[in-house]
Amino acid sequence: MTLMTGEQYIESIRALNMQVYMFGKKVESPVDDPILRPSLNSVRMTYDLAQMPEHEDLMTAVDPDTGTRLNRFNHIHRNTGDLIKKVKMQRLLGQKTAACFQRCVGMDAFNAMYSTTFEIDKKYGTSYFGNFKKFMAYCQGKDLTVDGAMTDPKGDRSLAPHAQDDPDMFLHVVEQRPDGIVVRGAKAHQTGALNSHEIIIMPTQTMAEADKDYAVSFAVPIDTAGIFMIIGRQSCDTRKLEGSDMDVGNPEFGGVEALVVFDNVFVPKDRIFMNGEWDFSNMLVERFAGYHRQSYGGCKVGVGDVLIGAAALAADYNGAAKASHVKDKLIEMTHLNETLYCCGIACSAEGAPTQSGNYIIDLLLANVCKQNVTRFPYEIVRLAEDIAGGIMVTAPSQKDLNDAKLGPYVKKYLRGVAGVSTENRLRILRLIENMALGTAAVGYRTESMHGAGSPQAQRIMISRQGNLPRKKELAKAIAHIKE
């Protein structure tokens, strides 16, 4: 059995010598930090659920090459059934955490690297596929969490990587050595880096020949010398320092993003998966982004399930549940959420094998999936706020609720229906607040817009994949047009 328990996972992260900074200070023990811990708990859930027999089918998969049962996050998709189970697993985890559970970026990088390194080797006779498979087997054997990092800071967006006045705006090779390479640069708003054992680096966009040094991919342990992280702020993050489980809305789980700096990091030769093959950067970006756009048809749907449930409870608790407009709003939220799920399932069911044998989603449908994710969660949040009422942002704190003098007044005036405590009513409102505009809004709202690529990136892919010439032919045939 190669699967780690949740507790073993936590201790394995604790053992790493990561360089993490927040509020201008080094965080000596990220695992125990009250602001960061909820994000670790979310990843832990990917281990805990994999231990449960009732979730084994979704959370794990048997590797056909070795016969070993792996956590699905470290599995290579072998058929469309695997692609569908991936989305179902992500919905389940979204339901259990109501946050970003981070581990998907590694799974998506695994599958994109697997097929792309195979095709690079085929063209150039390189040995990247072997390098990658060796690295993958190492991670699978230890049930590691692997981060997948693509997004560079990019500096002046009108300039190519090599044309930037600061050459480090895109991560690049600064030295080629007989035993490896030295790289410098950064990956921005990087999900889950501090909760991962290893990090896979990929180029952020299609590179031209002049950007050869920027067409680089590799994997290193997250505590490699020269790597450090600067944690990104989340709205209301310091509420976690107040010790109130009610006021944070979601006391146990969260997500995390960081600016990850690579300050002259050495990468040994056998950990390199691309080194100058600029003509494959496009393939790698399209595939990784495609898989991650599929992912959003699972994770965001699971979080949406929690938000819809919370909105319905808020209505129950204040006596509005029977109002026809409230019922209709819940129907609309469900309709939008399930539409996203349809997209996640559809791009998976229409998946196809790559040359390497692993399966890739239908890229057009995956991009349509993510394009819808840039819109529907916003409408779902709007409806949740509508049902919740203004009290979700004006309610007093848990300290007031528990105060000897103020508590009775808070309880008396902020109650809803008989039989539901004011505390429970406030808890559900704080949860909605958390997902709509608190710490989880990073994962549910703004990440829905920009995670896995901003909306325009999907529109470019939709235009490439939409096959307008064929649609014109169809119209001509129907209209009996002969040219």
Ligand code: SF4
């Ligand atoms: Fe996974 Fe969703 Fe977080 Fe991406 S945003 S890492 S798909 S939970």
Ligand code: FE
């Ligand atoms: Fe994401």
